[in-house]
Amino acid sequence: MKGKIHVAGRIAAAILLVCLLAAGFLYVNNDIGKPAGRLESDIRSSQKIQDDWTVTGSVSDTMAGFISYPQNLSDHTFSVYVNRPGVSFGYFFRGGGSLSSVERYIAEFTVEGYSERAFISMNAQKAARVEIDNGNDIEVIEIDSEEPFAIVLPGNAGVTFYDVNGEVVEYGRQRL
Numbered sequence: 444m445k446g447k448i449h450v451a452g453r454i455a456a457a458i459l460l461v462c463l464l465a466a467g468f469l470y471v472n473n474d475i476g477k478p479a480g481r482l483e484s485d486i487r488s489s490q491k492i493q494d495d496w497t498v499t500g501s502v503s504d505t506m507a508g509f510i511s512y513p514q515n516l517s518d519h520t521f522s523v524y525v526n527r528p529g530v531s532f533g534y535f536f537r538g539g540g541s542l543s544s545v546e547r548y549i550a551e552f553t554v555e556g557y558s559e560r561a562f563i564s565m566n567a568q569k570a571a572r573v574e575i576d577n578g579n580d581i582e583v584i585e586i587d588s589e590e591p592f593a594i595v596l597p598g599n600a601g602v603t604f605y606d607v608n609g610e611v612v613e614y615g616r617q618r619l
Contacts, residue, residue, distance in 0.1 A: 476526065476533025482507055486522050490539060500593040501561070507534050508552065508561025508593040510545070519591065521545050521563045523552050523619055538619035549604055549614035558598040565591045568604075568612045576601035 477485050479502045486492055492511045500509030500522070507524040520541055524534035537554055544550040549564040564570065569588040574581050577600045586592055588607045596602055604612040 476535050477524070478533045479507065482509065482522075482524060482534060485536070486511060486520075486539075489536065490520050490522060492520060497591075499591065501595040502534075503559055503595045505557055506554070506559040506561055506595050508563050508595050510563050510565070510591045510593040512565065512591050516565060516591070519545060519565050521550075521552075521593065523554070523561050523563075525554055525557055542617070544615050544617065549612060551602075551614050551616050552619055553598070553616065554619050559595050560598050560602075561593060561595050562602070562604075562614060563593040564614075569606045570604045570612050571607045572605050574601075574603045574605070576603070 482500075482502065483498045486498055486509055487494070490511070492498060493513070496511050496513050498509055498511045500507060505526050507522075507526075509522040510519055511522070512519045518541070520539060522539035523537045525537045526534050538552070542550065545563050546565050547567050549562055549568065549570060552561040552563060562573075566586070566588065570586050570592070571588040572586055573584050573594065573596075575584070575596055577597065584594070602614075604614060606612050
């Protein structure tokens with residue numbers, strides 16, 4: 444009886460060791476994703492964002508959008524992450540960089556297979572609010588018209604941005 448317990452214990456320990464090694468391998472290769480709380484540090488390290496730059500963004504269950512910029516607003520880097528379905532413990536970088544559409548306008552980023560959209564802008568158009576129409580209600584989110592922004596919104600909702608004068612601000616679509 445003791446022999447069978449000893450053998451079963453060794454088998455369980457071996458299985459546990461294999462699972463730990465597999466999880467460690469996946470983690471080292473970034474195959475299990477980054478937790479939401481570590482996205483800013485990942486952005487700073489992987490996209491070489493300086494410490495004195497501001498990183499701001501929005502994280503949902505399936506998508507995250509960020510914009511990084513210096514205090515004088517002379518440059519920018521955007522980042523879009525997705526949380527893959529299945530065995531995933533976080534977010535995976537999907538796209539980023541510096542685009543004139545983000546600098547001059549509001550860019551809507553979509554990713555095939557994901558229902559949400561990331562709206563990212565340096566806010567040159569001075570957007571002051573966004574209205575999200577889900578068909579039943581209209582939710583209003585205030586935006587600082589002097590600051591860049593990144594916000595993740597549902598794909599099935601109507602989205603309208605307004606500037607400081609109450610005029611509609613158009614946005615351009617980008618696929619990642």
